[in-house]
Amino acid sequence: AQKITQTQPGMFVQEKEAVTLDCTYDTSDQSYGLFWYKQPSSGEMIFLIYQGSYDEQNATEGRYSLNFQKARKSANLVISASQLGDSAMYFCAMREGVRNTGNQFYFGTGTSLTVIP
Amino acid sequence: NAGVTQTPKFQVLKTGQSMTLQCAQDMNHEYMSWYRQDPGMGLRLIHYSVGAGITDQGEVPNGYNVSRSTTEDFPLRLLSAAPSQTSVYFCASSRDRTGGKLFFGSGTQLSVL
Numbered sequence: 001a002q003k004i005t006q007t008q009p010g011m012f013v014q015e016k017e018a019v020t021l022d023c024t025y026d027t028s029d030q031s032y033g034l035f036w037y038k039q040p041s042s043g044e045m046i047f048l049i050y051q052g053s054y055d056e057q058n059a060t061e062g063r064y065s066l067n068f069q070k071a072r073k074s075a076n077l078v079i080s081a082s083q084l085g086d087s088a089m090y091f092c093a094m095r096e097g098v099r100n101t102g103n104q105f106y107f108g109t110g111t112s113l114t115v116i117p
Numbered sequence: 118n119a120g121v122t123q124t125p126k127f128q129v130l131k132t133g134q135s136m137t138l139q140c141a142q143d144m145n146h147e148y149m150s151w152y153r154q155d156p157g158m159g160l161r162l163i164h165y166s167v168g169a170g171i172t173d174q175g176e177v178p179n180g181y182n183v184s185r186s187t188t189e190d191f192p193l194r195l196l197s198a199a200p201s202q203t204s205v206y207f208c209a210s211s212r213d214r215t216g217g218k219l220f221f222g223s224g225t226q227l228s229v230l
Contacts, residue, residue: 105150106162
């Protein structure tokens with residue numbers, strides 16, 4: 001089974017509108033972390049936002065917020081007031097504990113977001 | 118602030134050649150890892166390390182070797198390159214084994230002919 005599922009290969013949004021990128025995850029761990037990264041066409045991976053499994057409030061970072069629904073195992077990224085510079089690939093990721101040997105990170109297949117002027 | 122430094126940025130190999138992708142971080146991070154990124158498949162973990170002298174396999178370790186002799190460096194070795202190893206490779210580190218976000222290098226685009 002996939003650890004991280006992103007079902008939207010491509011999304012379009014009008015400039016200044018909000019957009020939600022979907023992410024569901026699969027884990028039996030009680031302690032885990034959820035991340036979103038942005039990859040512009042230049043190729044670098046840019047950290048956007050983090051949510052811990054025990055955090056009761058949804059994480060927010062500027063125009064980014066993470067809609068965390070633990071029972072549904074979903075961690076959707078909401079981008080408010082989209083800008084042209086938001087056009088990029090977006091990856092959802094999960095850090096899962098692996099006993100005492102450290103953490104493994106799992107990434108989804110990504111969603112390509114295009115912001116239309 | 119160098120962060121995570123990967124070299125080279127681009128590399129072309131012939132099938133059967135060997136090479137080492139270099140990765141160094143200056144943040145004193147315990148955790149370091151290597152990923153490959155292929156179209157439509159996201160990033161997949163190759164190997165990771167939780168400290169000097171400790172390495173472990175990720176999701177796709179075959180054909181790759183790693184070692185961690187210092188906290189700073191975590192090289193990835195391709196012993197006999199195959200066309201299936203054509204990919205973009207990322208090195209990433211995080212604070213320690215208990216978590217923290219991943220800091221990524223700028224990536225290496227590798228083509229095996």
